[in-house]
Amino acid sequence: MKARVTIMPRTGVLDPQGEAIRHALGGLGFKGVTSVRQGKVIELDLEATDPEAARSEVARMCDRLLANSVIESYRVELL
């Protein structure tokens, strides 16, 4: 079973990478970009076959390692 975790900076948390991208896009002539946020996506291949068990295991991975819940939020999708 495959899972995809999308991790984004929380609303209100500064995102200097996103801001750098917005600035660079403007410099390349892409003028209509008002805001950019950059996050991470992590795709996992799991041995688990039960969707609910897989989802809760991936949530525990996020809480323990993958995401910093103070400044990041995450979303788990099973593929």
Next chain:
Amino acid sequence: MKARVTIMPRTGVLDPQGEAIRHALGGLGFKGVTSVRQGKVIELDLEATDPEAARSEVARMCDRLLANSVIESYRVELL
């Protein structure tokens, strides 16, 4: 209009970040993880209102700045 770009290392390209995550998850006791790939997700707020124009503009941003097409593939979604 919002767009989300998901950028992943191409199949066959080494992904040391993903491998480091897999190793760390194993060390934390998550044994059923066979493979991990890490990529980026970039969310853009655009002034464009036409979906087709927005999609092609974001594809040009990917080709010029956001993705390295030699080692990365990207997917554009309009939200």
